[in-house]
Amino acid sequence: MTDMTQEDVARIVLHVDVSTYRHYESGYTEPSFSQLLTFADYFDVSLDYLLGRDVSSTLEVSSREVELMRMYIDELDDLIVKVLKRNGITPINYKKNRNKKPE
Numbered sequence: 001m002t003d004m005t006q007e008d009v010a011r012i013v014l015h016v017d018v019s020t021y022r023h024y025e026s027g028y029t030e031p032s033f034s035q036l037l038t039f040a041d042y043f044d045v046s047l048d049y050l051l052g053r054d055v056s057s058t059l060e061v062s063s064r065e066v067e068l069m070r071m072y073i074d075e076l077d078d079l080i081v082k083v084l085k086r087n088g089i090t091p092i093n094y095k096k097n098r099n100k101k102p103e
Contacts, residue, residue, distance in 0.1 A: 006021055006025070009021060009039075014031070014038060014039065016035070
């Protein structure tokens with residue numbers, strides 16, 4: 001991405017006056033939701049990232065760490081199934097459906 005000035009971002013990206021954009025940066029005023037979307041789309045970032053809620057862009061995880069996490073998750077799943085069975089609950093398709101989002 002090329003370096004852009006406040007004037008560039010104001011004029012090219014958001015189509016607002018540079019003083020308006022400076023007010024956004026200083027916190028004096030807030031951009032509209034549609035302006036946030038435009039900004040996020042232009043720079044290919046999430047709204048969470050823009051709002052300071054996304055840490056995944058700074059989180060570095062090695063492939064070995066991912067492999068270990070998956071192994072631990074599988075072990076926890078096995079333990080959950082054992083506990084369910086021990087308490088008389090049939091864990092039908094537990095592992096298959098554990099990541100399924102509710103409708």
